Amino acid sequence: MSKMEKESPNLEKFLRYIFYIYFFIIFIHLFINL
Helix, strand or coil: CHHHHHHHHHHHHHHHHHHHHHHHHHHHHHHHHC
8 A cells, every 4th residue: 555655656757758648649640731
């Protein structure tokens, strides 16, 4: 249980990082289409 609590913030950071990259790719894609 202690190990999962320690890994949880890393997972949250990782998901947030993926979200920002995904958003950035969509933004570039829209910009190219313009």
